[in-house]
Amino acid sequence: MMLVQRRILPWRRIRSARSFSSTPARALIRSIEDLPDRIKPSYVQRPPATLLSLQWPSPPRNILITKKKRTPGITESLVEYTTHLSTTYPSINIILPPESAAEVHEQLSFPVYTYKEPRPDSTPQHLSDKVDLVCTLGGDGTILRASSLFSHSATVPPVLSFAMGTIGFLGEWKFKEYKRAFREVYMSGASDAYAKLEVPEHLHSTTDPRTPASTSDPLDQPLSYNDIRGKAMGSNRTARILLRNRLRVGVFGPSGQRINSTHSDGDTYALNEVIVHRGSSPHLKIVDVYVGGRFLTEGVADGMIISSPTGSTAYSLSSGGSIVHPLVPSLLLTPICPRSLSFRPLVLPAETPITLRLGEKNRGREVEVSIDGKRISGGMGVGMEVRVVGEEVRTADGDWVGGVPSIVRGVNGLEEREEDHWVGGLNALLKFNYPFGDQDADGAGR
Template sequence: MKLVHVSRPVCSPRLATRHFSTTARRRIIKPITDLPDRTKPSFLERPDATLLSLQWPSPPRNILITKKKRTPGITDSLIEYTSHLSSTYPGINIILEPESASEIHEIVPFPVYTYEPAPPNGAPAHLSDKTDLVCTLGGDGTILRASSLFSHATAVPPVLSFAMGTIGFLGEWKFREYKRAFREVYMSGASDAYAKFDAPESNTRPPAPTSPDDPLDKPLSYADIRGKAMGSNRTARILLRNRLKVGVFGPDGTRINSSVDQDTYALNEIVVHRGASPHLKIVDVFVGGRFLTEGVADGMIISSPTGSTAYSLSSGGSIVHPLVSSLLLTPICPRSLSFRPLVLPANTPITLRLGEKNRGREVEVSIDGRSITGGMGVGMEVRVLGEHVKSDAGEWVGGVPSIVRGTDGIGMELKEQDHWVGGLNALLKYNYPFGDQDTSDGGGRT
């Protein structure tokens, strides 16, 4: 049975045995390769607006859910959330990270899917072909980890993020809003269906329940879905976050960032740093192919606008709105006091090279807070370019499509800038209260 092959690496032997118990057919961990192919949404421009509109051709089915690590109570929330999705929406398939899958597959009354762990410096296979929507339960770090699962994919599924404590900077929704938030995303673009919902007869025919035996590759139609409409032109709002395309090359010119010869996408930034060596590093910086300067510093950050509020900010960089198409070059503790943070057009290639003058080989290269392994040291080169998020045909592709709030907690339409200004207030402790400060969860950032 093919399944055994898949589930073994991720389950403890004890759990693996149980899979064959006759009474718990659904308690198995299935491989994502069993799932129907992904449903790709489109992102439409809205008049006079900078945020995009999410439009599903048919309802999303394959939902990847990631959760924060080392957090008490988080597994209960995961079970609550997946159970709600599975019982409320027809044809929903739950994909979990291998660890989470092992943890809960025996407890929940529906099958869970998972994938094989990623190779070093790589991303899990097939995941980007099978995932319709990503939901994260946690903080910014959880979103970064989710995004790293698609670090070699050009088309990342939309990401819906729930904060489990204080709202982070990248997150948007409180966990207790999950029912409303998921419905808003799920129904986004189903305007025709809504019309039908409103007609009384539309409720007579119940949607065909999906069963494990059903062929999975027949997409659902919004016509089959019952439920309360969200309002005919209420669609989920998308902030398309540009990423960085990063190539890391060893002293001998071999690519380090990926075993397949491919760039890695970063959501926040790439960092070159002295790491455990107590000495300054000397980094040659090239902008647009031209030598700019020799940076003598702890290290160097190349950040996206999204990452401007992360490490780059701590290192003295400005806060850049995610819709400013740009790259940030921010030195970390530079010796030269006049080496100030730079903001460059997104399409400017930047190269960092670790020259011969450096002592020792120790150096840390990390993408979005995850270290790259292997072959670091003198002669190494990091090449970065901003990701294009608009195709030549004018379609919006790439980036991390992040679902942001369109209304406040009590149904008021929010303005375009609200999600960002609100986040800034939370980050910088500015004086504007954003939503209710959910201090009862007792959380801290992350």
């Protein structure tokens, strides 16, 4: 019996020592601050095409991926997508919002990066300085949330959106196309710039532990820097960019102090719209409307919408506003359920400033203000103003710098039909001029 006890004790001491091991765990979620600085692409106009060409000076490295929340199927797609990017492309760093990073990092064999949640009326620190490309998995709301992460930045990275929501006007690609879509974006650039790439030291090895042993899909084959050299798609096969103009929004108190942002540059950029509405108040609101600095009218309505061309198919459309092509530089002023039926929606030049001021005649003393679905804390009291103007997207030298660069598909390489994706989307999603009732093919339903 004593012999048995002597054999057990050493084993128990070893087990105890292991349980208190100080070996650090592998860091699967890292700070975005550790990433290299952002690579900014250029956008080139190619006459007579209206879309722009995306040209990278070197391959993108830092990829931000946002997804629709609380949707298990999309979460599975996120894991599939990030795994493909990590195993196929060299030097790719995956950035996820904090909630998504915490949800999926244990299912991944590689580290992901994230950022700290920002304060209200602010944006995540370092994000605009680090992100090269944004990918979205979801509907229009997911794209709006991704855009809002850069709502205080004058430049937004290109956005590659996969339509995985219900009805949406902004999603461009189907998720099943993600391998081809990403490769087109990744390889879009000038051949001479890619040909001069130097292989990073940590990628000199021909084997990568993350690489799958074998795959039948050529788009899953690991893409090395040697593969990239001299194999860019060329000037005629670059990814196409639809530059969506944003709104510059400022909310000011009666004394002129800004209340919509704590950010140093002040204005908030909105992709869709800014809305002044009565909220929970039972009374119509009286809003003084100024266009170009001149008084236009005293609007009595449930509220007012100022939208961009992109936002013309959102709340403005539901309130009777016009549908405006996203390439038309304009602002839309749309009343919400106005008392006077002669108060009709207006379409104005993008450079025309619009001011909405809550008048003294209001029975309710406050209205709510929301920018791309985000409510401004504190609401808007009597004498306060919302000032809106279209964003400048081109410099005096002709460089394209502003807006939200949305990556769209070309149509069979035909330059004259490049905008067909918008027309087709209008018919497919909105059922534009679609007849009421069941329409049989032989006309029996007439």
